[in-house]
Amino acid sequence: MARHVIVVGAGPAGLAAAAAALRAGARVTLLDSAEQPGGQYHRMLPDAFAAERPGRLHHGWHDFDRTRRHVLGHPRCDWWAESSVWSLERPEPGDPRPPRVHVLRGPADGSRRERRVLDPDALVLAPGAHDRVLPFPGWDLPGVFTAGAAQALAKGERLVVGDQVIVAGAGPFLLPVAASLLEAGSSVLEVLEANPAATVLRGWAGRPWELASHGGKATELAGYTGLLARHRVPYRMGRAVIEARGDGRVEEAVTARLRADWSVVPGTERTVPVDAICVSHGFSPQLELPVAAGCELSLAGCGPACGRTTSHAPRSGSAACGVACGGTTPHAPRSGSAAFVRVDDDQLTTSPGVYAAGEITGIGGAPAARIEGLLAGWCAAGGAPGAPEIERLRRRRDQARAFARRLATAHPIGAAWTSWLRPETVVCRCEETTYGAFCRAADDRASGSAHAVKLGTRAGLGPCQARVCGPTTAELLARRGITADPHHRPVAQPIRLGELARPPREEESTP
Structure with missing residues (x-):
């Protein structure tokens, strides 16, 4: 069989x-x-x-x-x-x-x-x-989209999210998103990479011989940059959208120059009229099913106390490394680690x-x-x-993993992104939990756990079930020494009570 x-x-x-x-x-x-x-x-x-x-x-x-x-x-x-x-x-x-x-x-x-x-x-x-989007003032206004959602509408429906659009965040994914919007009919005002040129170049320039096996990526990059040039779309490094403004929907984007740690350079703020903002700060893997299956996770990119740069297993149920990496106490991963x-x-x-x-x-x-x-x-x-073609695939897989490590080095998330936030900034859009309320709950020693903070603020308990805010709230908790697991979800997708009550249909064996 x-x-x-x-x-x-x-x-x-x-x-x-x-x-x-x-x-x-x-x-x-x-x-x-x-x-x-x-x-x-x-x-x-x-x-x-x-x-x-x-x-x-x-x-x-x-x-x-x-x-x-x-x-x-x-x-x-x-x-x-x-x-x-x-x-x-x-x-x-x-x-x-x-x-x-x-x-x-x-x-x-x-x-x-x-x-x-x-x-x-x-x-x-x-x-x-999923797209990962870091919160900033006004990110919950209508007209602020994840870059992936904007691209999905362009590819899957031929719909544009706006006429005057800014694409911002971190990583090369911003380029194909801008290209899809241009091809679908939007006017892209600018593409903003939050990491300064020195950070990006340092990440891509190290061990340049490893890039020889990724010629197709260079061709793809040339195609995107050529399209941006033909449409006269500037690509600016070291700049980000730090605020969205509008009455009922987004009308302005406030951009600013950033340092390497993503702190704002004072006096560099600029206001741009827009009707849409597309934002992506990398990706968060969908780990609900692997966690439900009992798969062990690795933590990529832990903090300096770890002393290692390769992935290794965190302690069970913890997002921090702990003794698994040779440290004596749990410590928070670097900002943006996953x-x-x-x-x-x-x-x-x-x-x-x-x-x-x-x-x-x-x-x-x-x-x-x-x-x-x-x-x-x-x-x-x-x-x-041991088939020969499988051995070739393994070598190509290892080259692809090296490329992924280079990508993470060239486009990291700076630790100072929280300096963009204000006490009234929403960090959980489903439950409208503000940054100030979340921090007060996390700093209250009586709460003592991520679960108590979640119950007290409702962060992560809305319809998206922490798929959007989970990585952000887990990082904010980790900075306060509280470990959280945003991926443990016994029910991975919404199911109605009536559907749950009906008996399932078992699989029929087929030879």
Whole structure:
């Protein structure tokens, strides 16, 4: 009987994992909450648009389209669109089987979603990442978008978020977002990279020979910079949006020059009339499912007390390093550091039968995610681990990981970003929790824990369930010596009580 591999997420990593598992002879169930595969990177137009050039805003569209058609048309692949994994049920300790997968099938706003339970032989997790946006005064005004949301609307609906737009934050993702907005018809006034030129150049210039294997990235960068030049869009380093202003919606952006630690240089503030601001300060991996599966996490980029720059496991249930890295007391990670899923050379996690690929193992971009997906899918399906093409994939994967480390070094989050905040600045948009209220609760020694601060301020308890504010509030707590785990979520996706009450449909065995 062919092994049954379930792949969660149909972005670059998940689609590649499905293709590799099919090639290795497995039966594959590919799940995604969207109507079409592709993830954020290849967000597709609805079929009803009947677009003549569906790949116009996409990089590498033809390779993606070929893989998509192959996977979805394969007789051993079941494609489950609009399907969300809301829970993973771990087996008893010592049981080598992967978790049972609890799925809701149907539109998220539908009233008759179907509950399904799947028992895989192997599970590949490739859920991707969220935009991370640091709070600043006015970021909760209508018209302030995450860069990923703005790009999704441009790619998936051909909608523009505004006519006069600023794209700001940190990292090379700002460039394709600006390109998508320009191609969709927006006027991009400027692109602002918060890190000064010296920081960015130092990160990219070290060990330059390692860049020889990433020629495609240089070509992609040249394409984006050429497009910005043709539209006369300035790209400014060491500058950020530190405030949004408006009556009922955003009307002005206040930008300022930043030092290397992201503190504001006094007297450099500038007010720009806008009708939209698109902001991204990197990405936060979606770790709810790996944590639910019992996967061990690694903490990337701990503070100076750690003495190490490589990833290592934090203590169980803690976002700080503690004694695992040789320190004697827990300490806060560097600003902007993130936890990722720990994997071995085959992309296998510490949970039996569970593989991970893509942004949840490290933010390296779509090419790195595809390579990891190919390895994870092949190994999950029981493919020969020593095949020559697999060894080549491992070498390419290691090169991609080196690129990801370089990316994190060139575009870090400065520790002084909190200097932008005021007591009335909202840090949790769902519950309208202000920075002042959050700090007062965190500094109250009577609270004593992240859980008490959460209950006292409601931060992270709103509809997004801390997906937006979780990394920010965890960092603010860590600076006060309070550890928090923003990824522990027994119910990974919203489920209605009526849906929970209905009995699930069990998987039927297929030879």
